[in-house]
Amino acid sequence: MxxxxxxxxxxxxxxxxxxxxxxxxxxxxxxxxxxxxxxxxxxxxxxxxxxxxxxxxxxxxxxxxxxxxxxxxxxxxxTSKTVTRDFFAAHPLAELRTWSDHRLEAEGRLTEPMVYDAATDRYVPVSWQQAFQAIGAELRQLDPQSVVFYTSGRASLEASYMYQLFGRMYGSNNFPDSSNMCHESTSVALPEVIGAPVGTVLLPDFDQTDCILFFGQNTTTNSPRMLHPLQAAVKRGVPILTFNPLRERGLERFTDPQKPTQMIAGGTRISSHYFQLRVTGDTAAIVGLCKAVIEADDHAVAHGQPRRIDVAFIEQHTHGFDAFAEFCRNQRWDELERISGLTRDALEAAADIYMKANAVIANYGMGITQHVHGVETVKMIVNLLLLRGNIGKPGAGISPVRGHSNVQGQRTVGISEKTKLVPLDRLAELYHFEPPRQDGLTTVDACEGILNGRVRAFVSLGGNFVRAVPERSLMEPAWSNLKLSVQIATKLNRTHLVPAQTTYLLPCLGRIDIDQQAGGPQAVSMEDSTTCIHGSRGQRPPISKHLLSEPRIIAEIAKATLPANRALDWDAWVADYARIRDAIEQTYPDQFKDFNKRLFQPGGFPRPLAARQREWKTPTGKANFSVPESLSSGAEDGRAGVYQLMTLRADGQFNTTVYSEDDRFRGVYGGRMVVLMNPDDMIHEGLKKDDRVTLATVAGDGVERRLADLQVFPYDIPQHCIAGYYPECNVLVPLWHYAKGSKVPAAKSIPVRLIAQS
Known part of the structure; x- marks a missing residue:
């Protein structure tokens, strides 16, 4: 072991x-x-x-x-390492399924198209043309509503636009993507309260802010370059308040390797105040902050002192303040302390720092969105900002820190299952077809469809879907019932080892590869977390002459599947990606004006966002305060022996890609099958360091969800809370355990029991 x-x-x-x-x-x-x-x-x-x-x-x-x-x-x-036909000839999939995620991807880049051969349990070579024709023939035989088109977060704007257009011309709005698994709670919450689905902060705002808040975000592993503006803010004396169950190293101390003086001196303290709240305690903590601000303002009114809230902003720009303020006044401090795990003194001290600041940025990550009440918690962060007018002015705003490099941009150009977010009429006008009008499948819906047999085919533009989603013990067996699986990828991953009845593995160029097409070397584009659009040029020759670009692969599958359309020349688009960008600009003229001219603008060009100008595209015409239905971010479970499990990414990891078995900043080396536990809880359970336990989900739905042979480590984490690694712990997440309103899997708060192993 x-x-x-x-x-x-x-x-x-x-x-x-x-x-x-x-x-x-x-x-x-x-x-x-x-x-x-x-x-x-x-x-x-x-x-x-x-x-x-x-x-x-x-x-x-x-x-x-x-x-x-x-x-x-x-x-x-x-990497110079490659996975060739000889590799697949030597390793049947049954053997590869025993390998770790790290070992699979560490083998190197895929080099040529492959098709699964069930007789030998191996991938065997296939020509590109044979693959495209066979995939097209399969898709033509299927009901488009039974086909899912999944997208990972790294596909370019150009590839994403082509992909959603192909799918809709085929007849499907089934476009789940990695947003469904991470920041969909943001995309649902923010339009309701500020009229925009994305954050309002731009990078220059970090130079003008005088207070920064963090909620449920581990900058060290998810967005380390963010530490540069944070370090600059600290040097200006800006307080940084962090609310997180674990003490993450990047939000404690940072040394810039590019600066010799820092390498000698040992770096900069980042967070001025660190509040370790309980898992599921975020909403209660933010309610406590708001309550402290409102009560301080009530005191100021009673004693004729300057107001602590921004009255002019609230009166002119917001709706629902009175109901929200009364809700906060009515909350009991002892209840807020119990749920949040923080004391009243700590929350009032944090609120005092917040009230002294003129411009405040609130950052948050999946530690907020991946909870049962994640949508409401996002709205609560907005409530806190609205109290003092901290949206729509320099140095202030809401800042959801997204994950993968273009996950936000894909939504911008049409990768969405929600038809209200896609300009279907404009697509119909430009390309002379009638798009499907019904909403498609989310990630959770797609999983349900695979389990009940309604989904018959799955086309994946990148990603590691089977490994990333909940309910793995049910999903992997059901996947084999799919009629068709098409996996467009750069490296081998776990999903590729779970074949459907027909499975194609199509290797594509990576973003760093030179993309040579008929019109010359091509550039692509993506959108960052702050809505800025950037161009990107490949820098190195492809590792194999058999690789095709994502736009080329999409175009060839589309040509093999769809009837000819005089309004659309797929080959011309592939020859010159600037034509795709022209099409994006035609479809979204208000968002992508002069797209090609501004493609390589330093710092990128920001998409227009009304909320930055305090224009609120909501039904009330104003920014909306909202009252939460629960004080807990998750589903509270007070039963004895039940722990709230939060999943983690390691230092040597990005999403499902595991670069190393080590997690340096947390001090875990040589393995990922561990559970981090409060030392007092270990004593209560009679456990010692390195003991082995099984985690069992507390669900009551008749499905057994267990993860065995986890090594127990004592760790600085609040009592009754434990932590384990993603995606290994996904087997413990029920498919129905998701955020209300957004269906984001609630992987940050899973009720489990520990079973000691002898």
């Missing part, structure tokens, strides 16, 4: 630790250390955009405008 080790890490984020790890990664992937010009071009205005996170790219970048995880992602994609 494999044994991980716990060695507490005392260093900062960044610093010498990152330098050593980067050197090891480049060496392992057979890339000359710092001899590669590729890293010099990462996140530069005329280079390529990182294939990892979606954090904003500055107009004036650092010489090394990449973080440790971004460099890992680049090394992972530019």
């Amino acid at each position: 494999h044994k991980a080790t716990l060695k507490p890490y005392s260093g900062p984020a960044g610093g010498w630790g990152s330098v050593r790890v980067l050197g090891a990664v480049l060496s392992k992937e057979e890339i000359p250390i710092l001899g590669s010009e590729i890293l010099w071009q990462q996140n530069k205005p005329d280079g390529f955009m990182c294939v990892s996170c979606s954090w904003a790219k500055p107009a004036k970048p650092h010489p090394f405008e990449f973080c440790e995880n971004g460099a890992k992602a680049t090394a992972w994609e530019t």
